[in-house]
Amino acid sequence: xxxxxxxxxxxxxxxxxxxxxxxxxxxxxxxxxxxxxxxxxxxxxxxxxxxxxxxxxxxxxxxxxxxxxxxxxxxxxxxxxxxxxxxxxxxxxxxxxxxxxxxxxxxxxxxxxxxxxxxxxxxxxxxxxxxxxxxxxxxxxxxx
Numbered sequence: 001x002x003x004x005x006x007x008x009x010x011x012x013x014x015x016x017x018x019x020x021x022x023x024x025x026x027x028x029x030x031x032x033x034x035x036x037x038x039x040x041x042x043x044x045x046x047x048x049x050x051x052x053x054x055x056x057x058x059x060x061x062x063x064x065x066x067x068x069x070x071x072x073x074x075x076x077x078x079x080x081x082x083x084x085x086x087x088x089x090x091x092x093x094x095x096x097x098x099x100x101x102x103x104x105x106x107x108x109x110x111x112x113x114x115x116x117x118x119x120x121x122x123x124x125x126x127x128x129x130x131x132x133x134x135x136x137x138x139x140x141x142x143x144x
Contacts, residue, residue: 031083096135
């Protein structure tokens with residue numbers, strides 16, 4: 001198996017475990033507080049990595065704009081909305097919905113990036129939508 005795939009699987013495991021811990025943390029804290037703590041932890045760990053690895057060059061303005069937009073959409077807005085949803089509906093319901101990220105990524109890659117997905121990619125996207133629909137129609141969900 002390719003190292004990139006193994007790293008993605010390891011990341012998925014980390015996010016899955018993180019969801020469970022975040023949900024538990026929100027039994028006694030608001031999603032905004034959890035978002036601040038998570039962001040602070042990420043910043044602290046990355047700061048240590050920058051120091052340990054010898055820093056980084058000053059990036060170009062286009063890089064800063066792109067990463068600022070990404071940070072606003074994913075780290076801040078995405079996590080905050082996700083944490084609110086998780087607090088109200090639980091990990092079992094909300095986490096699979098996040099599986100729809102590739103749908104939005106594909107749509108934006110086509111409309112903004114000029115990419116052309118293959119038939120297999122579109123079939124995979126349909127499978128994702130079907131799986132999310134199954135999760136959302138499960139009436140036996142149990143919340144604590």
